[in-house]
Amino acid sequence: MKKWRCTVCNYVHTGDTPPDKCPVCGVGPEKFVLIEEEAEKPPIKEKKWRCTVCNYIHVGENPPDICPICKVGPEKFVLVEENPDDLPEEKREAIQQLLFNISYGLYVISSKKDDKLNAMVSNTFIQVTNTPLKASVCLGKGTLTSEYVLESGVFGVSILSKENHDLVKHFGYQTGRDVDKFKDMSYVTGEKTGCPGLLNSICYVECEVEQTIDLGTHYMFIAKVLEGDGFKKEEPMTYAYYRATRY
Ligand SMILES: Cc1cc2nc3c(=O)[nH]c(=O)nc-3n(C[C@H](O)[C@H](O)[C@H](O)COP(=O)(O)O)c2cc1C
Structure with a gap:
């Protein structure tokens, strides 16, 4: 089975094709990339930036020019602390996916x-x-x-x-x-x-x-x-x- 990563929220989908809609952030299949393809690239430790307005995570050397979710500029992004939970990144991501099953109000x-x-x-x-x-x-x-x-x-x-x-x-x-x-x-x-x-x-x-x-x-x-x-x-x-x- 292939694995597809949502480039907006990092949700990982397993299947032959990307999903019609990301269950976490709602974007369409065009925002998904094949994880295997990514894996072929040399591993680069990329920085993560959190939007302080909507909590969107951007991966890259610098914050984005504009947040794709709430449209604020790079000045609203803060660098995410490296491994704050003391867990391997993959494990942390897997547990985060489980925690998305908690129901919250707004x-x-x-x-x-x-x-x-x-x-x-x-x-x-x-x-x-x-x-x-x-x-x-x-x-x-x-x-x-x-x-x-x-x-x-x-x-x-x-x-x-x-x-x-x-x-x-x-x-x-x-x-x-x-x-x-x-x-x-x-x-x-x-x-x-x-x-x-x-x-x-x-x-x-x-x-x-x-x-x-x-x-x-x-x-x-x-x-x-x-x-x-x-x-x-x-x-x-x-x-x-x-x-x-x-x-
Ligand atoms: C759906 C949704 C849920 C949010 N939940 C929280 C939250 O639980 N805690 C938090 O600090 N920010 C949360 N935020 C982000 C704040 O509402 C956002 O940063 C806000 O712009 C802060 O406004 P202020 O600077 O005027 O106080 C959430 C935003 C959205 C859209």
Whole structure:
């Protein structure tokens, strides 16, 4: 059996031909290359660059001129640390493929700094205990939102529905360092925290940080859930559904 590697997300497909659609990032068969062909080339230890906006990985000596997923420039890419898990690269990749089977939801995490508001998309929000109501979220260190949460100690969470693709693009593919993401956006201001909740999402909760854990690349915030409000009855968006249907 042949092996085909997706040049966008590095997913490996086994079969005589490449798949019609990459199950991870959604691109077509033209983005796949035969791994055997690659193997014939002399092995070059290539660098990996991670897009800090959408997490796309680019392999090459330099970051790309433009991110193929979210269109930001090379200045938004950071060099990926070599072998951070202490695992052989192939093993790490195989385990990552297994971890893609975890189902995640998609959320817009908001926060504030003085009178400024900002928010980003995350798939890592989860409830961790029910009595008391506590939840956690992991936010990348380079994001403006994590900066606001560190400073204010509060965040809001809008739970996205299957109709919210536009919100994922708006809050997940650009940074508040470049644009005011809440300009022309319909939102409520949380009574307990002052963090915004999106009226076009399913519902909204307000959280107050109790513990911050430094994970190296990310901060994990563990928080008390203080308040909440429901806006719509729609089916929640999962990360897998978003990846399969994004346009
Ligand atoms: C589908 C999707 C899921 C994402 N999940 C996370 C996440 O869990 N943690 C994270 O740090 N960034 C995540 N991101 C990336 C941030 O949303 C993105 O870097 C954002 O532009 C940061 O905005 P800010 O700088 O205005 O805070 C995700 C992006 C997308 C599109």
